[in-house]
Structure formats: structure tokens, C-alpha cells
Amino acid sequence: GDKHIPWVHNVRSTDNVAAVRDEDCIRLLRLFNEAAGHEYLHRQGVDFDTLKKLPLMGISSIGNMLAAIKTARYYELDENDVLLTCFTDSASMYASRIEKLKKDKGDYDTLQAAIDMEGCLNAQSYDNFLELSYQDKKRIHHLKYFTWVEQQGRSEEELNMQWDPQYWIETFENNLEELDKAIEEFNSL
Structure with missing residues (x-):
């Protein structure tokens, strides 16, 4: 949760917790929902079907994905392992937030997309991760x-x-x- 433990969270069955930077989630929200982000991702090999589905991920979903990445890296998981997470919201909840980001930070371009991909996604490590x-x-x-x-x-x-x-x-x-x-x-x- 964001600054609190959700009421409907069974903490006793939780094995790990990971702190995810809000800023990483916000930057990836733009990467996943702006035309320049899609252009960059497609050049990196992401297919059109996947690009069309990225707006199904909102800020919380992106946070869950980043926590799953931290978990995979902590446990040294590879292509033979399975790790599940849930996507709890979609970008449709954040249309005004994306517009505000455009206004406050300017147009999103492929250079910023590359920076966000590397800094917010590829560079995720298992810092701020705790086995409970x-x-x-x-x-x-x-x-x-x-x-x-x-x-x-x-x-x-x-x-x-x-x-x-x-x-x-x-x-x-x-x-x-x-x-x-x-x-x-x-x-x-």
C-alpha cells in the first residue's frame, strides 16, 4: 500500500516486502502510455499486442510489477521459475495525472523513454527488500x-x-x- 497496510491484506501469509519508489512508477506510467514510449519499446522488441495492453497497468500495477522484479532478482529466479503478481488498476484511472505530467514535465520523447526504461525498469535491484x-x-x-x-x-x-x-x-x-x-x-x- 501507499504509506499504509491495506485492510484486506493477509499479512500473516506474506513472505516478503519490497519498497518501490513512487517516481519509478510514475515514469513507467508515461513510458507505457505515451506514443514515444510505445515507439521506443517497439524498437526494443516489444510486440504490438503487448503495447496495446500496457494501459491496463496503472500506478499500483506498475508498483506490483517492480516488486515482482525485485523478488525475482533477490531469489535469483530464471526462465525456469514462475512468479505471479496482480495488476490492481489501469491507466484509465490516471488520465488526468498523465496530462498533468505532460504539462509539468513537457513532451515525452524516445530519449526520456530510454532513460526511464533503463533507470526505472532494467536497473531494479533487490534493495529495500525484506524476507519476513x-x-x-x-x-x-x-x-x-x-x-x-x-x-x-x-x-x-x-x-x-x-x-x-x-x-x-x-x-x-x-x-x-x-x-x-x-x-x-x-x-x-
């Missing part, structure tokens, strides 16, 4: 208290219930059909 111990997970879980109990009025009792794996089973068990349908609909895009 049991106590690390407890500490992160307790960070929810300040955002969700003190500021948002959620109950401390429900927060404590979230530490029990059964809470998450019961939370999502009744929505499986609806969730499956939404996933299938999204995957058909």
Missing part, C-alpha cells in the same frame, strides 16, 4: 492499527481476528463465484 520472519509479520500487522482503528474507525477486535487464517477463509469463501467471474472478465480483455 514471524515477528516481522506481527510488526507489519500491527501497523494496520494506526490507519484502520485510530483513523478509520475499524474495530480492534476485527484487526485481531485478521491474524487468524480462518478469518481470511471466511471472508472470501462466500464470494468465490463472483471473484472468479470478475477475474475471467478481466482476463478476456
